[in-house]
Amino acid sequence: MAQGSDKHGPKLDDEIEREMQGVLKGDKPTRVQEEQEPEPTVTDEGEAATDPAAIDDDAELPEDERRGR
Structure with a gap:
């Protein structure tokens, strides 16, 4: 990735990359929860690309994820 972005510093550019x-190398989401995707x-x-109706808001979450709600 080219350095010198006006919006970010080199360290943040590398982290974003x-x-x-x-996402760039695969053709599927990289995280289970779509809202956690960087893009x-x-x-x-x-x-x-995913069906919004497929999200089950009533599904049980693991104990550690319930605390975030």
């Missing part, structure tokens, strides 16, 4: 490697998952047409 590391976070994006899974939204969309198709080439700009539509959501």
Whole structure:
């Protein structure tokens, strides 16, 4: 990644690049929860790549994830 971004310093540029490697090299989400993705998952047409209706808000979360709600 080219250094010298006006928005970020070199350290943050490198961190963002590391976070994006899974998305750039893979063709699937890199995290279980889509909201944790560094970039939204969309198709080439700009539509959501995952079905919003597939999210089960009533699903039981592991104990450590319940504290964040």
